[in-house]
Each structure stands twice: as C-alpha cells, then as structure tokens.
Amino acid sequence: MTGEHSSKQYDQELEAIRSKVLLMGGMVETQFDEALECFRVGDADRADRVIAEDQAVNQLEVSLDDACSHLIVRRQPTANDLRTVMATIKVITDLERIGDEAAKIARTSKSLHERGAIGFAHYDMVRTIAKATCEQLHDALDSFARLDGKRALQLIAADEVVDHEFRTIMRTMVTFMMEDPRTISSALDTLWVAKAIERIGDHAKNIAEYVIYVAEGRDIRHMKAVADQAAT
Template sequence: MIGEHSSKQYDQELEAIRSKVLLMGGMVETQFDEALNCFRVGDAELADKVMADDHAVNNLEVQLDDACSHLIVRRQPAANDLRTVMATIKVITDLERIGDEATKIARTSKSLHKRGVTGFNHYDMIRTMAKATSDQLHDALDTFARLDGKQALQLIAADEVIDHEFRTIMRNMITFMMEDPRTISSALDTLWVAKAIERIGDHAKNIAEYVIYVVEGRDIRHSKLVGSEQVEG
C-alpha cells in the first residue's frame, strides 16, 4: 500500500510538471506568433511586449527545472519514469530557447521598421517558412502532450522543409544585396529573422525527438531517419 501511494504521488507530481511545461509551450507559441506579427506590421509596442514576456518564460524555466530536480531526488525514478523526467527537462530548455529566438525576431523587427524597409517585401520573404515553423511548433507540443511517437517521427522528417525554405531565403537575400546595395541592411535583418525561425524549427524537432526517447527508449538525435527507421548519420 505504501508503494502504491508513493507511485500515485509521483504520477501526480509528474503530471503537474507536464501541465506547466505545456503552459510554457503556450506562452512561447504566443511569443512567436506576436513576434512574427511585429515583423509583418512593425508594431513597436507589441515588440516590447514580446521582449518583456520573455522574463516570464525564463522564470518558469527556473521553476520547472527546480521541480524536476526535486522530483528526481525525492522519488528516485527508474527506467521509463526517469527517461520521462530527463526528456521533460530537455523540453523545458528548448522552450526557453524558442522564447529567446522570438525575442530576437521582435527586437530585429523593431529596428528594421524604425529604419524603414528598402527594396522588397520583407515579410513575403519569410511567410511560407514562418507558417511551416508555427505549425511545427504547435504539433510538437501536441505530440509531447499525447506522447505520440508516430506523429513525432513525421515532425522530425518535416523539419527538412523548413531548412529548405531557409536556404532559399538566404539565396534571395544575397541576390538582393548584390543587385542593390541599398537593400543590404533590410536584407540582413530579414536573414537574421529567417535564421531565428529556422532555429525555432530545430527546437520543435528536438521536442519530437525527446518524445521518441520517452516512448521507445531510443535516442535518435544526430541520426538520419529513413521512413520510420533510424540510421547513424
């Protein structure tokens, strides 16, 4: 009976942590969406809000890290339970870094619009990539909530679409800068934003990889996936 009671307490504590992680996920999703809106319309007040909201995300990361550490010390989880806690800690770190990237987008957007955009529609350059990454982040959080290994594999494969879009944007920005030096400042800002979006896609992919680790007990980081099979890369 004591063991069963302890197990129930552990489950409740872990579920409370997972709920807060998903709350943190919702916060960084909002940060990202608002940062993209800043880049689209140049809303300086919204940019300031995105940057201010990052403090709340950082504080939640510290709280969750502490909660996970205490859970390990008190409950001493083993096997799959330990994998779940360790993966959750890594997800928390990736979410905090997504918040950092959203903050970079907001800061760059504010600077870009203050100086004025030159020579091209900067938002159209990143529109497709931004939508794919926003969907990737949302689906990664959903996958983590449901521990859906099948969807996680699909998300990992889909990251290549985001990487391809980034390479296309980079080529376009180089072309603009070569053809008209007046576009250099705007093109560089657009490129920094595209890179931040690409990094958010990477962090969403990481979350999917941690789901595979929890569900299947295998670490597929730094590996190439062919279909649902893993090969060393």
C-alpha cells in the same frame, strides 16, 4: 500500500510538471506568433511586449528545472520514469530557447521598421518558412502532450522542409544585396529573422525526438536512418 501511495504521488507531481511545461509551450507559441506579427506590421509596442514576455518564460524555466530536480531527489525514478523526467527537462530547455529566438525576431523587427522603408516585401520573404515552423511547433507540443511517437517521427521529416526554405531565403537575400547595395541592412535583418525561425524549427524537432525517447525508449538524435524513415 506505502509503495502504491508513493507511486500515485509521483504520478501527480509529474503530471503537474507536464501541465506547466505545456503552459510554457503555449506561452512561447504565442510569443512566436506575436513576434512574426511584429515583423509583418512593425508594431513597436507589441515588439516590446514580446521581449518582456521572454522574462516570464525564463522564470518558468527556472521553476520547472527546480521542480524536476526535486522530483528526482524525492522519488528517485528509474527506467521509463527517469527517461520521462530527463526528456521533460530537455523539452523545457528547448522551449526557453524558442522564447529567446522569438525575442530576437521582435527586436530585429522593431529595429528594421524604425529605420523606415526598405525596398522589398520583407515579410513575404519569410511567410512560407514562418507558416511551416508555426505548424511544426504546434504539432511538436501536441505530440508531447499526447506522447505520440508516430506523430513526432513525422515532424522530424518536416524539419527538412524548413531547412530547405531557409537556404532559399538566404540565396534570395544575397541576390538582393548584390543587385542593390541599399538593401543590405534590411536584407540582413530579414536573414536574421529567417535564421531565428529556422532555429525554432530545430528546437521543435528536438522536442519531437524527446517524445520518441519517452514513448518508445529510442534515442534517435543524429540518426540519419530515422530521418529517412520519417520521410517515407
């Protein structure tokens, strides 16, 4: 009975952690959406709120890391239970970094719009990569909530679409700067935003890899064959 009671307590504690991780995921997803809206319309007050929200995300990361550490010490999980806790810790780190990238987008947006007109439709440059990455992040969080390894595998292939779009944006920005040096500052800001979006896609891909690690016991990081499998 003692062992069964201990197992139930572990399950309850782990589920409480997972619920808070999903809460954190919702926070950074909203932060990302709001940062993109700042970039679209140039709302300085909204940008300040996005930047301030990053502190709450950081505090939640510290709290969750501490909860995971205590869970390991108290319950000493093994096998799949330990994989789940370790993967959860890594998901927490990726979520915190997504929050950092969203804050970067907000800061860059605020700076860009404070300088006035820029000569080209900067938001249109990132519209496609932003939409793809928002969907990728949402699906990554959903696959984590459901521990859906099959869906997570599909997300890994989707990251290549985001990477391709970033390379296209980079070439376009270089062309703008070569043709009209007056756009250099704004084009660089747009490129930094696109890079932050691309990095968020990378973190979403990481989350998908951790889901597969928990659901299937496979560590697929840096495995090209898996990426090829996901794409087919």
